[in-house]
Amino acid sequence: MNLEVKLKEVFGYEKFRAGQKQIIEQVLSNHDTLGILPTGAGKSICYQLPAVIQSGITLVISPLISLMKDQVDQLNITGIPATFINSTLNEQESKERMQQVLQGHIKILFVAPERFELETFNHFVKSLPLDLIAIDEAHCISQWGHDFRPSYLTFAHHLRSLPTQPTVLALTATATPQVTSDIQTLLSISANHTVKTGFLRENLHFEVVKGIEKRSFLKKYLHAQEALSAGIIYASTRKEVDEVYTWLNNQNFPAVRYHAGLSESERQHNQEQFLFDEIPLMVATNAFGMGINKPNVRFVIHYGMPATIESYYQEAGRAGRDGLEADAILLYSPNDLRIRNFLIEQGDGDEQHKEQAYEKLRQMQAYTHSETCLQRYILQYFGDEGENCGKCTNCLDDREQLDITVDAQKVLSCVIRMGERFGKTMVAQVLVGSKNKNLTKWNFEQLSTFGIMKQHSQKNVGELIDFLVAEGYLQVTPGKFPLLFVSTEGHQVLRGHLNVFRRAPFVTVAQNETGDNFNSKLFDHLRTLRLEVAKDEGVPPFMIFSDSSLKDMAEKSPQDETSFLSISGVGPIKLKKYGQEFIQVIQNFNNKK
Incomplete structure (x- = not known):
C-alpha cells in the first residue's frame, strides 16, 4: 500500500512529517513503538492513519478529557468514525457508546486512563x-516526568492481558532521556523501535524578556500586530489570571480566562469562544496547558516563569501547530521564582518529590539567564543536539559581548573561599561587603573577597551569579536551599584557561511571515466563510480548514477542483464537502479585482 496516497486521500496532506511514516510502518508491522515528536509535529496521524487501514479498532488512552470531543469531531469531519467515553458522560450515554463500538460502527475510541479502574470497562475492552x-502523553507513565499520573501505571498492567495482543504505540512530546528509558521499560518497547525526530520547532521564535513592566510589554506587543491574532497568555496563579484578564479587557483587548476556580460551564464556554475564533485571547493557568488543539495560535506568552522546562516547552508548543511562524515569549521577573518556591512548598508531594521539583525549577531559571541560543538550550535539556536557531532573542542579539572574566573570577573565588557551603544570597552579600550581622559569625568580613565588588548592587551581583550558573561555570546542590560550588569549567576560568563573555538583555518582537503572493484581503474573506461553515456544523473553525490551508488558498488562489485539491490540508472528502463554497469565494474575489 502506498501510504502517501492514503495520507492525501484521507487527510489531504501530500507528504509525511518527520518520523510519521516510520512510526506508521512499524505499527502496521505489529511492532510496539515509542514516538517522541515535538508538539505540533502531527503525532495523532501516527495512530489515525493505521486505524483507517486496519480492520479492527484503535483504542486511544488520553488524559485530555477536555480535548477528546474536539478530536472526535475532527475525525468525524474527516470521515473517520470515532467516539469517546469519559467522566463527562452519564452511565446511559457510556453504555450507548459502548454498544456502538461493539456493533462495529466506530474505528477509534478515546478513553481516559482512569477507565481501566472499572472492572466492567476491562471486560468490555477484552471483547473488542x-x-x-x-x-497519548506517554510521559505521564514515568515518575520522572513532569506530569506523572499513577492511573497510567494501572492501565499499563492490563495491556498484556488483552486477547488480541494489540500493538502498543506510546506518543509524547516531552521526554528527557530518563523519562524515555522509563517508558521503554514499563511498556516493554525496545530502543530499536523508538522513533525520536528531535524536539526542534523551526517555526517558533523564542524570547526571554527581563527587566520590563509586564503590562507595558503586553500592550506594546498586542498593538504591534496588524490584526489581533489568536494567542494564549499563561499566568502562574488564578489571581494573576483574573488580574491580567480584567486589565486586557479594560484595554480593549478581547480576552477570556480559564482556571480551576471557575465553574465547569464557564470554563467550557470560554474555551469554545477561543476555539471558535470569537475571542482572540485566552488568559489561563497551566490547567489549560494540555486541553487545547487550536492550530492557528500565533503566540504564547508566559506572564511568569513556569515550573519546569518540560511544561514550558509543551505550553509554548501550543503556538504554531499549523507550521506557520509563531512567537513563544517568557516574561521574567525575580518574583516569579519566589512564587514557584512557595507553590512547591505548599504542594502535596513528599520530600523526594519536592527536591525533584526544586531541581527542575533551577533548570527553568537557568534558561531565563542563559545567553546561548534558547532553542538549543531546550534541545540539550531533552538530550538532543542542534544548531543555533538564528531567530531567538539571544541569536538575534548582535551587539558586542563584553569580557567579564575578571568579575567571574571574583565570584568563583569567593564561592571557594566560603567553602562551597553557601547559597547565592550569602555569596552576593560577601562580594558587595554587606553589613548583615549573619556574615560576622562566619568571619566572612576577613575574606579577601569581602567587598571586592562593592561598586555593584547586590541585585546585580545576584544576576551575575545566575548567569554563571546558567552557563555552567557554577553548579548548585539539590534541595530547597541550594548551595553553590564551582564546576570544572569554572576552575578553568579561575586558572585563566577560559574567558567569560556576557551581553546585556535584548528584546525583539518577531514578525510573522507570508509568501510574496499572499493576499490578506482574500484571506479575510476565506476566514469569514470558514466561520459561517463552522457555525452551521457546530465545530471550531480550524476543523473546517486550518489557517495554513487558508493562507495557501490566499496565495495560490485555486479556481477549480483540481487546483483546490493541491492546497495543503485538502483531500477528496473536504473537497467534496467544502470545495465549491471556497472556490466560489475565491472566484468572486478575483472577479472584483
Whole structure:
C-alpha cells in the first residue's frame, strides 16, 4: 500500500512529517513503538492513519478529557468514525457508546486512563477486536516526568492481558532521556523501535524578556500586530489570571480566562469562544496547558516563569501547530521564582518529590539567564543536539559581548573561599561587603573577597551569579536551599584557561511571515466563510480548514477542483464537502479585482 496516497486521500496532506511514516510502518508491522515528536509535529496521524487501514479498532488512552470531543469531531469531519467515553458522560450515554463500538460502527475510541479502574470497562475492552492501543502523553507513565499520573501505571498492567495482543504505540512530546528509558521499560518497547525526530520547532521564535513592566510589554506587543491574532497568555496563579484578564479587557483587548476556580460551564464556554475564533485571547493557568488543539495560535506568552522546562516547552508548543511562524515569549521577573518556591512548598508531594521539583525549577531559571541560543538550550535539556536557531532573542542579539572574566573570577573565588557551603544570597552579600550581622559569625568580613565588588548592587551581583550558573561555570546542590560550588569549567576560568563573555538583555518582537503572493484581503474573506461553515456544523473553525490551508488558498488562489485539491490540508472528502463554497469565494474575489 502506498501510504502517501492514503495520507492525501484521507487527510489531504501530500507528504509525511518527520518520523510519521516510520512510526506508521512499524505499527502496521505489529511492532510496539515509542514516538517522541515535538508538539505540533502531527503525532495523532501516527495512530489515525493505521486505524483507517486496519480492520479492527484503535483504542486511544488520553488524559485530555477536555480535548477528546474536539478530536472526535475532527475525525468525524474527516470521515473517520470515532467516539469517546469519559467522566463527562452519564452511565446511559457510556453504555450507548459502548454498544456502538461493539456493533462495529466506530474505528477509534478515546478513553481516559482512569477507565481501566472499572472492572466492567476491562471486560468490555477484552471483547473488542483491538488492533492498536495508542497512549497519548506517554510521559505521564514515568515518575520522572513532569506530569506523572499513577492511573497510567494501572492501565499499563492490563495491556498484556488483552486477547488480541494489540500493538502498543506510546506518543509524547516531552521526554528527557530518563523519562524515555522509563517508558521503554514499563511498556516493554525496545530502543530499536523508538522513533525520536528531535524536539526542534523551526517555526517558533523564542524570547526571554527581563527587566520590563509586564503590562507595558503586553500592550506594546498586542498593538504591534496588524490584526489581533489568536494567542494564549499563561499566568502562574488564578489571581494573576483574573488580574491580567480584567486589565486586557479594560484595554480593549478581547480576552477570556480559564482556571480551576471557575465553574465547569464557564470554563467550557470560554474555551469554545477561543476555539471558535470569537475571542482572540485566552488568559489561563497551566490547567489549560494540555486541553487545547487550536492550530492557528500565533503566540504564547508566559506572564511568569513556569515550573519546569518540560511544561514550558509543551505550553509554548501550543503556538504554531499549523507550521506557520509563531512567537513563544517568557516574561521574567525575580518574583516569579519566589512564587514557584512557595507553590512547591505548599504542594502535596513528599520530600523526594519536592527536591525533584526544586531541581527542575533551577533548570527553568537557568534558561531565563542563559545567553546561548534558547532553542538549543531546550534541545540539550531533552538530550538532543542542534544548531543555533538564528531567530531567538539571544541569536538575534548582535551587539558586542563584553569580557567579564575578571568579575567571574571574583565570584568563583569567593564561592571557594566560603567553602562551597553557601547559597547565592550569602555569596552576593560577601562580594558587595554587606553589613548583615549573619556574615560576622562566619568571619566572612576577613575574606579577601569581602567587598571586592562593592561598586555593584547586590541585585546585580545576584544576576551575575545566575548567569554563571546558567552557563555552567557554577553548579548548585539539590534541595530547597541550594548551595553553590564551582564546576570544572569554572576552575578553568579561575586558572585563566577560559574567558567569560556576557551581553546585556535584548528584546525583539518577531514578525510573522507570508509568501510574496499572499493576499490578506482574500484571506479575510476565506476566514469569514470558514466561520459561517463552522457555525452551521457546530465545530471550531480550524476543523473546517486550518489557517495554513487558508493562507495557501490566499496565495495560490485555486479556481477549480483540481487546483483546490493541491492546497495543503485538502483531500477528496473536504473537497467534496467544502470545495465549491471556497472556490466560489475565491472566484468572486478575483472577479472584483
